[in-house]
Amino acid sequence: MSVSFDECDITRTIIEYSSKDLVNFSKVDIIIVGAGPSGLTAGYYLAKRGLKTLILERRLSLGGGIGGGGMLFHKIVASVKAREILDEMNCRYEISKENENLIVMDASELLIKLGSAAINSGAKLIFGISVEDVIYRDNPFRIEGVVIQWSAVHLSGLHVDPLMIRAKAVIDATGHDAEVISVVAKKIKDLGISVLGEKSMYSVKSEDLVVERTGKIIEGLYATGMAVAAYYNLPRMGPIFSSMLLSGKKIAEIVISDITR
Ligand code: 48H
Secondary structure (H helix, E strand, C coil): CCCCCCHHHHHHHHHHHHHHHHHHCCEEEEEEECCCHHHHHHHHHHHHCCCCEEEEECCCCCCHHHCCCECCECEEEEEHHHHHHHHHCCCCCEECCCCCCEEEEEHHHHHHHHHHHHHHCCCEEEECEEEEEEEEECCCCEEEEEEEEEHHHHHHCCCCCCEEEEEEEEEECCHHHCHHHHHHHHHCHHHCCCCCCCEEECHHHHHHHHHHHCEEEECCEEECCHHHHHHHCCEECCCECHHHHHHHHHHHHHHHHHHCC
């Protein structure tokens, strides 16, 4: 079968369909900043619930810290507590012979299964966009969206003004630097919040604490994954990903309860 098209058709298709998406997603229910394990898990549960969910990732790939495994070894570990989530996403794993409370899987499989679960449930994931600031309103105070820029513009150092996306809830899933909370702490000083940074490693304790402290930071702004450890000065856990998945699921449940009240 011979088909015919010209270069202009390719260009027009890309620009038209990308623009249509960006207009459609300029106002959403939830913005998740970061497509690492916690952000993708949150995206999966939120979109599954029928909420308009946008995941913004500054890199041109998904998975955050998953791909690096443990010191580049291609396996990663989770506690058995995350089995239900992994089963739901059809992610295969084995019980570790070292300790029956640990399960082990390929980093590549977790990354792909989490990403496809989030997208199949209806979350929109866009690469190459960095969140650099938030939108807020006062009386009463709340975060109502994010300020975005192409990551390539950030890297170029050019002075280019950003665009904005409104949302009922913003989830900081940016990992170790808690970038969204950090920008709020730095710019809206009267809130009196600060990002303390994570503590040194204490895996078993950290796994529980991160999930326990996962929740709302201020009205409209929530934290999941390592951003929780960074905000509350909790210990880090190393390449064990169960608390990232459990934290993602928990934040989705909290946001669902807050915005569908
Ligand atoms: C758009 C952004 C921005 C921004 C960052 O680092 P992540 O994998 O985050 P988590 O919390 O889901 O998972 C943490 C885990 O990977 C890990 O590092 C662990 C368990 N460490 C323990 C230890 O002891 O070291 O993903 C965050 C994602 C990344 O893809 C970033 O590129 C992205 O967020 N991101 N995207 N705008 N401003 N900042």
